[in-house]
Structure formats: C-alpha cells, structure tokens
Amino acid sequence: MILKKKVFGSAMLAAAIMSAGTCTAMAAPQQENTAIEAESENSTQTAAGLALKITEGFQNADEQASIEKKEVEVVKASEEEPQDEWQNRLMANVEESLNVRTEASEESALAGKLRKGDVAEVTERGEEWSKITSxxxxxxxxxxxxxxxxxxHNYANENCTTNAKVLEGGLRLRAEASEEAQICDVAAQDDVLTVKKDVEAPEGWVAVSHGDGVAYVSSQYVEVSLATGTGITVEEEQAIIAKQKAEEEAKRAQEAAAQAQAAVQNAPAAASYDETTILAATIQLEAGNEPYEGQVAVGAVIMNRVRSGGYPNSISGVVYQAGQFSVSGRIAATAASGVKSSCMQAAQAAIGGMDNTGGALSFAPVSSGRGGLVIGNHSFY
Known part of the structure; x- marks a missing residue:
C-alpha cells in the first residue's frame, strides 16, 4: 500500500511541475526578455513550492499508512498470543485415584494422590511419566x-459439576429465563449454585439446579467455573482418614447414648408361640440383616402398637393391619420355613418389655430422609 502511494505521488509531482512550466511558457511570447526571465523565475519558485507541499503531503500520508499498518500487525499478534489454559494440564482418568510418585518409577515412594476430578499442572511431560503439581x-x-x-478439558466437562458462584447478594432465581418470570428463590453473595449442563439457557442466563427442578439466574451476577479438585499429599490423606474415623466414632457414640436413653423396660406381654413366631418372622423380613439392636427395635415398635390402644391389641392384628407392613404377605411362609435365632430372640425380648426406641410407633429406612432415632439402617419415630 505504501509503495503504490509513493508511485502515485511521484507522478502527481511531475505533472504539477510540467503544468507550471507550460503555463509560464504560454504566457511569455509577447513579453520582453527581462519580463520573461522574471516570470520564469517566479514560476519556478511557485512550482518548487507546490512540489514541496505535495511531497510533504504524501510523506504524511505514508507515515499515517505505516502507523495504521503497524497497528493492524500489533492487533493480529495480540490475538495469536493467548494460549488455552488447559494446554499444560492433565486429569487422572480413573474411577477413584491415581498414585503420585516421588520419582518416575512404580518402585519409588508415594508422594500423594490425584483423585477422580482432580486437575494438575504438567511441568514436564515424558513418554511414559509426567511431572506434575496439584x-x-x-x-x-x-x-x-x-x-x-x-x-x-473435555473429561472435566463430562465428569465434573459446573458451579455458578453468586457475585452479589439478593440474586433472584426465576422459573424461566426472563426478568418478568416468577421468582423461585433468592441467593446470597458467595452462594454456590450447581449449573444444569443438560439444560440449554438463552444468552445472558444460566440454568441452575433448584430443588428437584431448574431455575434461571442472570449470567452477569454469577461466576461460572468447573468444580475441579486438586491432589492431596500422603499426610493430607492420612488426616482426612483420621477425621472421617473420628466422625464415625462420634456418630456411633451419639447413637448408642440415644439408644441407651430411649431404652425402657415395659411390662411383659402375654403371647402364644404362634404370635411370637409371627413377630419373629416380621422382624426377619424387616430387619433380618440388621444388627441385633435393630431387630429388637422393629419388635419393640410392633409391641408399642399392641400396647398403645390406637392399633389392634394383638401381634397378628398389628402386622396384618391393612396398609401397615408391606411384608405381611410373606410372614406366614417365613414363619413356616423357620426364622433366624437372633430374630426369635429379639421377638422374645420385645414381648418381654424391652424397648430401645423410646416408645416409637413407626420406622422407615434412613435413606427415606425421615427423622427419628437411628438404629442400624432404620429411623424410629
């Protein structure tokens, strides 16, 4: 582009000089020599001045064009410089965890682990081993x-959740992606919402989980990112295991204390062998794989109903009451084929007045989310 301007400028300059000379020659024939010489000198100066201005004008144009070209080159360079932030990253493609070694050898000491979902920066990539930090x-x-x-990156998108961190308090979660839509909830600053990646949201909106459904938030008020983790050292893993063990022991101690507090000794009830066997069979069907305490608890609930006055006043009447025990259709067959000794013992203890549920009249699996006294895999309430 600069070369063309220079050629064009040179041609224009030559044409201007020739034009000025021609005009002088045409005006000169009837003038005296002195007048011609003066006019010629003036014309020459005029042409020279004109040529200088034209030259300066094109020089300025050339400089401006050169600046514009450099600016374009700078913009292009800046567009090529950014690199994918995942270029030097890796993730462990495992179900649970990948060992991180102190040296590039399976015989070397364990430095730590990358768990599923952890991301690491690659500092040195080899043919068989890579050095990482996470x-x-x-x-x-x-x-x-x-x-x-x-x-x-693709692995992270497929296996990790995507979070939306709330940047400002009072963010409205709406039923639809519209400022006019119903408000479902309000999020506080720094709340972390889970993005519904399987729901396509319109531009300017992010679909997030809300209860069992979906809600929408304005994208300008959240920061969306992949919820990747980082590796842990051997010491950190040991600390995590120790903490989990302590929490489990504390939970067991709390449950044992609650059971001890709830345990009462009621007056023994009269029950025939058949009634005792029905109770034992029901216990086996409901809690046959539970610890003994859980089996006693199921028997205690049935006996609490018998004593309550709000249910039938016999074991068979309680367990066969319509809509109460889903296993009622299998009780007779289980009783006929024989019940476990632990279930028979639990039935006898419950009939004898033992109650470790605190007077509970119902129970449900812990997985149901129903609150109550937890014994084994059941909540009693």
Whole structure:
C-alpha cells in the first residue's frame, strides 16, 4: 500500500511541475526578455513550492499508512498470543485415584494422590511419566492413566459439576429465563449454585439446579467455573482418614447414648408361640440383616402398637393391619420355613418389655430422609 502511494505521488509531482512550466511558457511570447526571465523565475519558485507541499503531503500520508499498518500487525499478534489454559494440564482418568510418585518409577515412594476430578499442572511431560503439581502435591504420574490438554478439558466437562458462584447478594432465581418470570428463590453473595449442563439457557442466563427442578439466574451476577479438585499429599490423606474415623466414632457414640436413653423396660406381654413366631418372622423380613439392636427395635415398635390402644391389641392384628407392613404377605411362609435365632430372640425380648426406641410407633429406612432415632439402617419415630 505504501509503495503504490509513493508511485502515485511521484507522478502527481511531475505533472504539477510540467503544468507550471507550460503555463509560464504560454504566457511569455509577447513579453520582453527581462519580463520573461522574471516570470520564469517566479514560476519556478511557485512550482518548487507546490512540489514541496505535495511531497510533504504524501510523506504524511505514508507515515499515517505505516502507523495504521503497524497497528493492524500489533492487533493480529495480540490475538495469536493467548494460549488455552488447559494446554499444560492433565486429569487422572480413573474411577477413584491415581498414585503420585516421588520419582518416575512404580518402585519409588508415594508422594500423594490425584483423585477422580482432580486437575494438575504438567511441568514436564515424558513418554511414559509426567511431572506434575496439584495443590500441595508434586511428583510423577504415569501417562497411560491420564488425559492431557483439550482431552483433559473435555473429561472435566463430562465428569465434573459446573458451579455458578453468586457475585452479589439478593440474586433472584426465576422459573424461566426472563426478568418478568416468577421468582423461585433468592441467593446470597458467595452462594454456590450447581449449573444444569443438560439444560440449554438463552444468552445472558444460566440454568441452575433448584430443588428437584431448574431455575434461571442472570449470567452477569454469577461466576461460572468447573468444580475441579486438586491432589492431596500422603499426610493430607492420612488426616482426612483420621477425621472421617473420628466422625464415625462420634456418630456411633451419639447413637448408642440415644439408644441407651430411649431404652425402657415395659411390662411383659402375654403371647402364644404362634404370635411370637409371627413377630419373629416380621422382624426377619424387616430387619433380618440388621444388627441385633435393630431387630429388637422393629419388635419393640410392633409391641408399642399392641400396647398403645390406637392399633389392634394383638401381634397378628398389628402386622396384618391393612396398609401397615408391606411384608405381611410373606410372614406366614417365613414363619413356616423357620426364622433366624437372633430374630426369635429379639421377638422374645420385645414381648418381654424391652424397648430401645423410646416408645416409637413407626420406622422407615434412613435413606427415606425421615427423622427419628437411628438404629442400624432404620429411623424410629
């Protein structure tokens, strides 16, 4: 572009000079020599001045064109410089965890682990092993159990949740992607919402989980990111295990204390052998794989109903009451084929007045979410 301007400028300059000379020659024939010489000198100066201005004008144009070209080149360079942030990352393509070694050898010491969903920065990639850093752990991982770069990013999208962190308090969650839609809830600043990746939201909106359904939030008030984790050192893993063990022991101690507090000794009830066998069979069907305490608890609930006055006043009447025990259709067959000794013992203890439920009249699986006294896999209430 600059070369063309220079050629064009030179041609224009030559034409201007020739034009000025021609005009002078045509005006000169009837003038005296002195007048011609003066006019010629003036014309020459005029042409020279005109040529200088034209030259300066084109020089300025050339400089401006050069600046514009440089600006274009700078913009193009800046567009090519950014690199994919996942280019030097990897993820462990495993079901649970991948060992991180202190050296590139399976015989070397364990430095830590990358769990499923953890991402690591690759500091050195080899043919068989790669050196990585993730969280507080650094070491070597075997390449065959990893995915790198774009593959790692795709793996993260498929296997990790995507979160939307709320940037401002009072963010409205709406039933539809519209400012006019019904408000379902309000989120506080720094709340983390789970993005519904299987729901396509219109531009400017993000679909998030809300209860069992979906709600929409304005994208300008949330920061969306993949919920990836980082590796852990051996020491960190041991601390996590110790904490989990302590929490489990505390939970068991709390349950034992609650059971001890709830346990009462009621007056023994009269029951025939057949009634005792029906109770034992019901216990086996409801809690045959539970610990003994759980079996006694099921028997206690049935006996509490017998004593309550709000249910039938016999064991068979309670367990066969319509809509109460789903296993009632199998009780007779179980009783006929014989019941476990632990279930028979639990039935006798419940009939004898033992109640470790605190007077509960019902029970449900813990998985149901129903509150109450937890014994084994049941909540009693």
């Amino acid at each position: 969280g507080n752990v650094s070491g070597y991982v075997k390449n065959e159990f990893c995915v790198f770069g774009d593959d790692a």
